[in-house]
Amino acid sequence: MALVELNHVRREFDGGRIVALAGVSLAIEPGETMAIVGPSGSGKSTLLNLLCGLDHPTSGEVKFEGRPVNDRTDWRRIRARHVGIVFQSFCLLPELTARENIEVAIAGNIRDSERRERSLELLNAVGLSGRADQRPPQMSGGERQRVAIARALINRPRLVLADEPTGNLDQANGRHVLELLMNVVSSKGAALVMITHEAAIAAFCGRRLVLVDGQVASDSHA
Amino acid sequence: MRKFQLAVHHIVGRPLRSVLTVIGIAIACAGSLSVTGLIQGVQDSLEQGMEEPGVDFIVGERASFSLVGGSIPESLGPKLAEVAGVSDVSGVLFNVETVDNSANVVVSGWPRDSFLWKSLDLTGGRIPAAGENRSIVLGQSIAGALKKTVGDEIDIRFTKFKIVGIARFSSYLNQNIVLIPLDALQEFLSRRDSVTFFQIRLARPIDPERAAQVKTGLTAAAGNFAVFDNGEFTSDIRLIGIIRAIAETISVIMLGLALLLVATTLLMAVNERTYEIGVLAALGWSDFGILSLIVLEGVLMTAVGAAMGVGLGMGVMQVASQSSLAAGYLRPFITLALVVRTVTLTIAIGTLGALYPAWRATRLDPAEALRRQ
Numbered sequence: 001m002a003l004v005e006l007n008h009v010r011r012e013f014d015g016g017r018i019v020a021l022a023g024v025s026l027a028i029e030p031g032e033t034m035a036i037v038g039p040s041g042s043g044k045s046t047l048l049n050l051l052c053g054l055d056h057p058t059s060g061e062v063k064f065e066g067r068p069v070n071d072r073t074d075w076r077r078i079r080a081r082h083v084g085i086v087f088q089s090f091c092l093l094p095e096l097t098a099r100e101n102i103e104v105a106i107a108g109n110i111r112d113s114e115r116r117e118r119s120l121e122l123l124n125a126v127g128l129s130g131r132a133d134q135r136p137p138q139m140s141g142g143e144r145q146r147v148a149i150a151r152a153l154i155n156r157p158r159l160v161l162a163d164e165p166t167g168n169l170d171q172a173n174g175r176h177v178l179e180l181l182m183n184v185v186s187s188k189g190a191a192l193v194m195i196t197h198e199a200a201i202a203a204f205c206g207r208r209l210v211l212v213d214g215q216v217a218s219d220s221h222a
Numbered sequence: 223m224r225k226f227q228l229a230v231h232h233i234v235g236r237p238l239r240s241v242l243t244v245i246g247i248a249i250a251c252a253g254s255l256s257v258t259g260l261i262q263g264v265q266d267s268l269e270q271g272m273e274e275p276g277v278d279f280i281v282g283e284r285a286s287f288s289l290v291g292g293s294i295p296e297s298l299g300p301k302l303a304e305v306a307g308v309s310d311v312s313g314v315l316f317n318v319e320t321v322d323n324s325a326n327v328v329v330s331g332w333p334r335d336s337f338l339w340k341s342l343d344l345t346g347g348r349i350p351a352a353g354e355n356r357s358i359v360l361g362q363s364i365a366g367a368l369k370k371t372v373g374d375e376i377d378i379r380f381t382k383f384k385i386v387g388i389a390r391f392s393s394y395l396n397q398n399i400v401l402i403p404l405d406a407l408q409e410f411l412s413r414r415d416s417v418t419f420f421q422i423r424l425a426r427p428i429d430p431e432r433a434a435q436v437k438t439g440l441t442a443a444a445g446n447f448a449v450f451d452n453g454e455f456t457s458d459i460r461l462i463g464i465i466r467a468i469a470e471t472i473s474v475i476m477l478g479l480a481l482l483l484v485a486t487t488l489l490m491a492v493n494e495r496t497y498e499i500g501v502l503a504a505l506g507w508s509d510f511g512i513l514s515l516i517v518l519e520g521v522l523m524t525a526v527g528a529a530m531g532v533g534l535g536m537g538v539m540q541v542a543s544q545s546s547l548a549a550g551y552l553r554p555f556i557t558l559a560l561v562v563r564t565v566t567l568t569i570a571i572g573t574l575g576a577l578y579p580a581w582r583a584t585r586l587d588p589a590e591a592l593r594r595q
Binding site: 049052054055073076077078079080081083085087091093095096100104105107112151155 | 224227228231232235497498501502503504505506507508509588589592
């Protein structure tokens with residue numbers, strides 16, 4: 001059974017004047033890694049948002065683990081428990097420390113000691129064990145993105161979505177973060193869907209989906 | 223990261239706005255507490271003042287508008303004294319006068335042979351002697367406030383009265399009272415043969431059943447006038463009811479302002495933190511989680527404001543009570559019940575004020591909110 005499935009999904013904006021996605025169908029399997037590539041305005045971010053319920057289709061159907069999901073409350077529950085998101089702009093809360101930024105994403109009622117243990121373990125995994133009490137403004141872009149990756153993994157998600165995770169980083173930092181993301185995701189057995197503009201980065205993934213004008217131009221496996 | 227910690231982070235993260243909001247809530251809470259407390263203090267002062275000389279019942283006008291407005295023929299006194307179980311009856315003429323053109327005090331006229339004079343605890347001097355019409359006894363607080371002692375004079379309506387004694391009282395009303403022989407006060411106020419009410423002391427020992435029997439007897443003897451215990455008498459005064467209603471209205475308005483303040487502050491906060499709320503929603507926070515975070519911020523600010531407001535309110539009452547313009551009426555009156563009521567109301571108002579901004583926060587579209595970085 002596919003982890004996430006899109007069936008004939010169409011997403012329009014501005015009363016139909018803008019068509020971001022025009023009938024896209026695809027399935028993402030557990031543990032799969034997929035790169036979504038395409039020019040600006042091709043619908044990549046819209047597709048990513050639809051995969052986790054941050055946006056809703058104008059028509060068509062989105063299924064998570066075989067069940068159609070239409071309700072925003074259901075999507076929030078799914079995002080909290082099964083989906084980790086890494087944003088291009090990190091989306092960290094500036095007033096919180098690195099550890100707190102990770103713990104803020106923890107779903108469910110768990111003990112403080114376990115929260116701390118899990119967040120420190122992930123900070124260690126992304127190489128930031130000594131920066132737990134630093135706040136985002138005190139950190140470099142690469143460090144922030146590593147915190148964001150740790151946050152995305154805190155609930156042991158089945159699906160990790162990354163929107164140009166290296167887009168705001170220099171080449172060396174970007175490569176390091178990417179390797180880290182791939183390693184951590186594969187070690188946790190999660191599926192990864194990543195938007196990127198760069199072919200070199202897309203080459204890290206086992207599957208490559210090319211979007212053009214809101215339609216799947218090609219969908220290939222390595 | 224607990225919700226509580228996050229809420230504290232948000233409050234502390236915007237210190238100026240949080241402090242101003244908390245101060246506003248504190249002022250509203252203090253205003254509510256002090257106006258409610260002061261009016262309850264007035265009633266409590268009157269009640270204690272009536273009770274202090276060992277008075278059990280009062281015969282007065284029904285639904286009298288003000289404490290000093292009653293007018294009862296003095297001739298009713300002997301009829302009340304004949305009721306079985308009554309030990310003493312004293313007609314009392316009450317008025318409020320401006321003394322030395324500065325302090326508004328209660329002036330009370332007692333018959334020269336009244337049991338009330340015998341209950342006085344004089345710290346100096348004596349009670350007015352027979353035939354002395356311009357001699358008075360002052361309560362110790364008003365004597366201190368006016369810096370007067372035995373032998374000095376005070377001025378009431380351009381007439382000099384000589385202080386022949388200073389008396390110690392426990393009740394706030396009586397500490398600030400001016401006592402004059404009844405006949406002298408009646409002549410001075412041109413209210414001959416009339417008193418404001420009668421104070422009745424029952425024969426000891428008394429039990430509730432016997433007191434009820436005597437009350438029935440007094441009611442029959444009093445004709446068109448009513449028999450009250452001390453608490454009933456002060457509650458029955460219409461003016462106190464009106465002042466209480468005004469105080470409660472002011473209190474509600476102040477707490478309403480606190481509600482608007484909390485709502486405005488949190489609306490601004492939600493508006494500013496659209497992106498952050500979007501992040502939390504994207505991370506899977508539920509509507510309830512986001513709503514409770516914003517409400518918690520409102521509750522925390524309100525709770526701090528309410529705590530400060532209690533202290534501030536007590537200070538306001540203290541200052542108001544020291545005004546010589548209201549000597550004997552206003553006193554700091556604070557009870558645990560009053561504090562609990564005011565704090566609970568303030569926090570409830572704060573919660574209510576936080577609900578709308580919190581609901582607005584849950585309505586944000588996370589994808590749209592994240593675009594606003």
